[in-house]
Amino acid sequence: MTTSCEKCPLRKIDFFDDMTKDEVEKTQRFKAGELTVDAGTPILMEGSNAPQVYTALRGMGLRYKLLPDGNRQVINFIFPGDFIGLQAGMMGEMGHSVEATTNMTLCVFDRSDFFEFFKSSSDRAFDITWIAATEEHFLGDSLTNIGQRDAISSVAWALVMLFRRADALNMVHNDEMPLPFKQQDLADALGLSLVHTNKTLARLRSRQLAAWADGKLTVHDLGELAQVAGIELEEMKKRPLI
Amino acid sequence: MTTSCEKCPLRKIDFFDDMTKDEVEKTQRFKAGELTVDAGTPILMEGSNAPQVYTALRGMGLRYKLLPDGNRQVINFIFPGDFIGLQAGMMGEMGHSVEATTNMTLCVFDRSDFFEFFKSSSDRAFDITWIAATEEHFLGDSLTNIGQRDAISSVAWALVMLFRRADALNMVHNDEMPLPFKQQDLADALGLSLVHTNKTLARLRSRQLAAWADGKLTVHDLGELAQVAGIELEEMKKRPLI
DNA sequence: CGAGGGTTTGATGATAGTCAAAGTGAGTGG
DNA sequence: CCACTCACTTTGACTATCATCAAACCCTCG
Numbered sequence: 001m002t003t004s005c006e007k008c009p010l011r012k013i014d015f016f017d018d019m020t021k022d023e024v025e026k027t028q029r030f031k032a033g034e035l036t037v038d039a040g041t042p043i044l045m046e047g048s049n050a051p052q053v054y055t056a057l058r059g060m061g062l063r064y065k066l067l068p069d070g071n072r073q074v075i076n077f078i079f080p081g082d083f084i085g086l087q088a089g090m091m092g093e094m095g096h097s098v099e100a101t102t103n104m105t106l107c108v109f110d111r112s113d114f115f116e117f118f119k120s121s122s123d124r125a126f127d128i129t130w131i132a133a134t135e136e137h138f139l140g141d142s143l144t145n146i147g148q149r150d151a152i153s154s155v156a157w158a159l160v161m162l163f164r165r166a167d168a169l170n171m172v173h174n175d176e177m178p179l180p181f182k183q184q185d186l187a188d189a190l191g192l193s194l195v196h197t198n199k200t201l202a203r204l205r206s207r208q209l210a211a212w213a214d215g216k217l218t219v220h221d222l223g224e225l226a227q228v229a230g231i232e233l234e235e236m237k238k239r240p241l242i
Numbered sequence: 243m244t245t246s247c248e249k250c251p252l253r254k255i256d257f258f259d260d261m262t263k264d265e266v267e268k269t270q271r272f273k274a275g276e277l278t279v280d281a282g283t284p285i286l287m288e289g290s291n292a293p294q295v296y297t298a299l300r301g302m303g304l305r306y307k308l309l310p311d312g313n314r315q316v317i318n319f320i321f322p323g324d325f326i327g328l329q330a331g332m333m334g335e336m337g338h339s340v341e342a343t344t345n346m347t348l349c350v351f352d353r354s355d356f357f358e359f360f361k362s363s364s365d366r367a368f369d370i371t372w373i374a375a376t377e378e379h380f381l382g383d384s385l386t387n388i389g390q391r392d393a394i395s396s397v398a399w400a401l402v403m404l405f406r407r408a409d410a411l412n413m414v415h416n417d418e419m420p421l422p423f424k425q426q427d428l429a430d431a432l433g434l435s436l437v438h439t440n441k442t443l444a445r446l447r448s449r450q451l452a453a454w455a456d457g458k459l460t461v462h463d464l465g466e467l468a469q470v471a472g473i474e475l476e477e478m479k480k481r482p483l484i
Numbered sequence: 485c486g487a488g489g490g491t492t493t494g495a496t497g498a499t500a501g502t503c504a505a506a507g508t509g510a511g512t513g514g
Numbered sequence: 515c516c517a518c519t520c521a522c523t524t525t526g527a528c529t530a531t532c533a534t535c536a537a538a539c540c541c542t543c544g
Contacts, residue, residue, distance in 0.1 A: 095379035132374035137337035144315035147433025191389030
């Protein structure tokens with residue numbers, strides 16, 4: 001009872017590029033099945049030679065790296081539509097782990113078919129590369145954030161990014177989006193301690209800039225939050241869907 | 243008097259994938275010319291819609307982002323063989339700036355030919371995507387470094403990365419590699435202040451782990467340095483050349 | 485010889501980390 | 515239905531790492 005690409009709910013979202021009938025069909029043929037996992041389930045392990053790659057269809061998750069000393073760096077947060085396992089697909093080995101934060105449904109593609117799919121159309125190959133380049137762009141921004149901003153700006157930046165992403169996916173209603181992560185996850189994403197992250201969130205809350213509680217993030221004026229983050233909001237570009 | 247791809251000195255280095263005669267020819271046809279720039283010259287600007295993409299042929303440089311407040315984040319250091327401008331090629335806009343640190347020679351490719359080149363062979367398209375995925379992998383590591391390691395480990399990590407990269411390019415002789423950057427560049431790469439970076443380098447020097455002076459980095463025992471960094475050394479994989 | 489870019493060093497202070505404990509709410513079992 | 519546990523959040527007190535400020539030093543260059 002899997003979702004056919006034909007009826008994929010993500011494709012209806014304006015944030016994603018339109019696909020030709022042919023592209024939809026090719027993708028459908030490439031799709032090996034669907035994977036449904038519970039919250040907390042590991043999906044890909046760093047260093048593993050994953051036999052499959054995925055597209056997040058429903059639910060949220062996170063990518064992270066573990067250090068020998070037990071520290072964890074959260075690389076980023078996974079939203080519906082995200083392509084997962086590009087590194088495994090290209091290089092045969094993941095540079096980070098991926099796990100589900102909520103229940104998730106993933107479209108499954110066999111890595112053995114990946115190169116075939118890549119070859120099948122240079123437009124689709126271009127899409128995959130586009131995604132990789134975009135990811136690189138985002139990681140550069142993250143690096144800049146962790147490296148150069150102090151805690152309050154850094155947290156504000158992260159919340160702006162999350163909120164805009166959610167907005168693009170029509171997940172914002174009444175200035176509120178679902179944010180089913182733990183403060184520890186955000187702390188690990190920003191390279192801050194849990195305690196300091198908590199206190200920083202409290203400051204943003206008392207300044208009426210952003211309130212995150214019970215798995216929901218509320219932002220009334222994204223512009224003000226962006227100002228604290230020290231960024232100006234740009235138009236979000238449409239992205240391809242695999 | 244440009245270097246022909248046929249005689250490209252980089253291709254002789256074992257670190258790079260072999261290329262078929264056909265690939266060499268295709269690349270040659272794609273190559274629009276050569277650019278020679280002096281140390282300190284900006285090559286690409288963040289946000290610009292660059293009409294060209296490059297491969298570093300000789301010399302070193304760096305990628306960086308500037309923040310409104312004047313802070314700078316160095317994204318990474320550019321070595322010979324690095325492909326520059328992927329984001330511009332794919333998305334039409336750079337997410338960071340690039341500038342030459344030493345005199346540099348760059349192979350120039352017209353962006354307008356880029357898609358053509360991409361289409362010309364799915365193997366070459368795959369190479370480009372591979373590079374993007376590798377870059378993403380590295381940025382994840384950098385993020386982890388800045389986010390989770392303290393100053394001494396962080397600096398050690400960076401020096402290990404630089405040294406291994408140089409070694410792969412046969413730039414290491416007598417435990418010594420050229421490192422023509424300023425301490426400020428490293429500081430900006432690691433999100434540390436110049437002063438603290440300087441003192442941390444002094445600590446590594448006094449512990450006999452790494453000595454960087456006069457544009458040369460000397461490391462006698464990379465294993466020990468890696469230990470301070472908290473990483474284990476892995477085999478370097480060959481990479482494609484564009 | 486003076487200027488300027490880069491490096492080095494010392495002193496001081498603030499931001500963020502660590503430690504510890506209490507609060508909150510959901511879920512479980514007696 | 516009331517403890518009790520467990521996971522997460524919140525708060526306070528203390529500490530340390532790292533940033534900032536300032537000045538000296540070293541070289542090269544004109």
